[in-house]
Amino acid sequence: MKHLLMWNPVIVPGETIYYSVEYQGEYESLYLSHLWIPSHWCSPTKSTECDVTDDITATVWYNLRVRATLGSQTSPWSTLEHPFNRNSTILTPPKIEVTKDGFHLVIELEELGPQFEFYVAYWRSKPGAKEYVKVVKSGGIPVHLETMEPAARYCVKAQTFVKAIERRSAFGQAECVEMQGEALPLALALFAFVGFMLLLVVVPLSIWKMGQVLQYSCCPTVVLPDTLKITNSPQKLISCRREEVESCAMSVLSPEELLRAWI
Numbered sequence: 001m002k003h004l005l006m007w008n009p010v011i012v013p014g015e016t017i018y019y020s021v022e023y024q025g026e027y028e029s030l031y032l033s034h035l036w037i038p039s040h041w042c043s044p045t046k047s048t049e050c051d052v053t054d055d056i057t058a059t060v061w062y063n064l065r066v067r068a069t070l071g072s073q074t075s076p077w078s079t080l081e082h083p084f085n086r087n088s089t090i091l092t093p094p095k096i097e098v099t100k101d102g103f104h105l106v107i108e109l110e111e112l113g114p115q116f117e118f119y120v121a122y123w124r125s126k127p128g129a130k131e132y133v134k135v136v137k138s139g140g141i142p143v144h145l146e147t148m149e150p151a152a153r154y155c156v157k158a159q160t161f162v163k164a165i166e167r168r169s170a171f172g173q174a175e176c177v178e179m180q181g182e183a184l185p186l187a188l189a190l191f192a193f194v195g196f197m198l199l200l201v202v203v204p205l206s207i208w209k210m211g212q213v214l215q216y217s218c219c220p221t222v223v224l225p226d227t228l229k230i231t232n233s234p235q236k237l238i239s240c241r242r243e244e245v246e247s248c249a250m251s252v253l254s255p256e257e258l259l260r261a262w263i
Contacts, residue, residue: 001089001115001162003056005042006049007078010068018044018069022077023052026060036065044069059087059165087165093172094118094139098156100177103148107156111140117161119168122146125153125176148179 010017021042028035042050056062061083068075095110109118118136122145123129136143136158148154155176161168 001086001113001164002051002053003084003086003089004049005052005064005066007066009048010070010075012070015070016046018046019048019050019066020044020069021050021052021064021066023055023065024063025056025058026062029063056084056086059085061085087167089162089165089167091160091162091167091169093169094158094160096120096156096158096172096175098175098177100148100179103150103179105145105148105154105156105177106142107145107158108142109136109139109158111138112160114138115162115164117163118158119161120145120156120158121171122154122156124149125155150179153178 005021021039022036023039024034024036028037039050039052039055052064063080063083065077065079067077094112097108099106105122107120118139120134120136121131123131134145145156146154153176155174157171157174159169159171
């Protein structure tokens with residue numbers, strides 16, 4: 001969407017020729033009595049081309065003209081043979097770079113300016129593979145498309161789209177990259193999945209058990225022996241002990257009785 005007006009040079013040996021460019025849009029032609037407006041960037045210029053992108057700002061017909069100047073001399077105006085409408089612009093596919101970053105499919109599109117969007121189509125290169133389309137708003141930055149499978153080949157193509165004129169280019173030539181490595185067998189993939197699920201169960205259980213061990217090791221629960229436990233109140237215990245002493249004292253035998261009992 002950059003529009004360049006180009007012309008053949010006027011050659012005068014030993015002299016520098018300057019050129020002036022003017023444009024006239026539909027509004028200037030119909031409502032301003034065929035007013036011609038000098039181009040902002042090219043009046044005057046020594047070049048034999050002029051970027052008129054900022055002058056052609058609407059999707060209408062524009063006429064352009066240029067003349068040469070040498071000192072006080074000026075040539076007649078040279079006008080376009082046919083007026084120009086920017087919706088007749090023929091868009092070309094963007095340049096595209098396809099790379100792989102580990103298992104990631106990455107592309108980078110050329111930067112064409114704020115008017116452009118890109119439609120990127122990508123697919124796995126195999127019979128019956130589904131084609132996916134991603135809209136990329138601007139170029140010049142890496143864009144991730146998909147995670148690649150081992151031993152698989154992926155292809156990408158892109159087209160440009162300009163909303164201002166509702167036109168798009170054809171798709172460019174497909175660019176392909178191949179992921180190295182071998183595909184995992186189904187049984188191995190299933191085994192890996194089961195191992196992962198077991199890991200999800202075993203790891204939290206192990207952490208909980210380790211916490212219990214550390215708790216009992218660092219802060220153990222102290223249990224008193226049965227002999228130190230007082231199951232009754234102290235007053236009752238003292239009363240019980242007193243009765244036992246009195247009972248024991250009442251059954252004491254004299255030495256004579258002990259001797260008689262022994263004989």
